[in-house]
Amino acid sequence: MRLLPALALCGASLFSSWLGAVELTSGTPDYGVLIISRERLEIATACDIGVYLQDQLVSRLFQGQSSSYNLPPGEVSVRLGIMGDSGCQPSFEQIRSDRVQIRAGAIHKYRVMLLESGLGLRAVDP
Template identity: 50%
Template sequence: MRWSALSLFGFLSLFAALPSANAAGEDYGVLIISRERLEVATSCEIGVYLQDQLAARLFQEQSTSFNLPPGPVSLRLKLLPGQTPECKAGMLAPGSQIITLKAGDVLKYRIAMSLEGMYLKPAALEY
C-alpha cells in the first residue's frame, strides 16, 4: 500500500511539472539568417550584429540561427575586413533593421542587396 501511494504521488508530481517545463520552452523566438542564395555579389564575409554586438559571420551558402527573448531586436549587416582588398570595411556604419519576435516564433530572413546596401528580406522556412 505504501509503494502504490508513493508511486501515485510521484506520478502526479511528474504531471504537475510538465506544464511548467513546456511553458519554459516557449519563452523565446528563433531567428534564422541565411546567405544561401547569391543575392549579395561579394565573396566577402558578412557580419551579423545583434544589438550592435557581432553575433555571427557568414560566407556564401551559410546560415545561422539565434534563440532570442521576445521583443524588438536591432540587426545590422556589415562587410567584414578580410585578406583581399575588396573586403575592406566601409567608413559609414550601415543602418540597422528592427525585427520583433514573439515567444514561439520561428522567423527566417535572407541577406539581400539594394542600392542602400545589405538588408534582411523575409524568407519561407521550407522544411
Template identity: 50%
Template sequence: MGKAALGLLALLGWSSQVPLASAAAPTDYSVMIISRERLEVATSCEIGIYLNDQLTGRLFQEESTSFNLPPGDVDVRLRLLPGQAPGCNNGIENQKAQRFTLKAGQVIKYRIAMSETGLYLKQAALGY
C-alpha cells in the same frame, strides 16, 4: 487533545501567511533564421551579424544561422568583415540597423540582400 488542536490551528494559520513558491512560467522564445544561401550578395567576404550592436554571427556564401531570441524588439545590423579575400578591407559603410519585433513562438526567416545603401534583411519563406 485541546493543545494539539490549538497547535494545528496555529500551524494552519501560519502556513496561510507564507507565500507559496511557484516556478515562473517559461519564456517562449522566437527563432530568427538568417540565410545567405542565395547568391544575392556578390561578394566572397564574410558577413557579420550584429544583434543589438554585438557581433553574434558570421556567414560565408551558402550558409545560414539561427538565433533563439526572447520576444520583443531586436536591432540587426549587417556588415562586411575584413578577411583575406581581396576587397574585404574595412571601409566606410552604412551603419543603419533594421529593427524587428519578435513574438513568442514565432519562427521567421530572412535572407541577406544588397541594395545601393548596403546590406539588409529580406523576409524569406521557411521552405518546410
C-alpha cells in the same frame, strides 16, 4: 518497514516534479527563432558578412550559410557588415540597421540582400 513509505513518498515527489517539467515544456516557448541566411547568388562577394544583434557581433555568414538565434520576444536591432581580410574591409562602417519584431513561439526567416543603402534583410515567405 519504515523505509518503504519513505521510498514511496520520494518516488511520488520525483514523479510530480517530472510531470511539472513536462507541463512547462508542452506550452508555447518564451522565445522566438530568428533565421538569417545568405544565399550564394544574392551577394556577389567572397567576404564574410557579420551579423550584429543589438550592436554585438554574434556570427559570421559565409556564402550559402544560415544562422539561427533564439531570442526573447520584442524588437531586436539587426545590423550587417562586410568582414574578412584586407581585401574585404569596407571603406565605411554600415550604420543602417533593420528592426525585427520577435514573437514568442514564432520562426522568423530572413535573407541577406544587397540594397541601395547597403546590406539589409528581406523577409522570406513561409
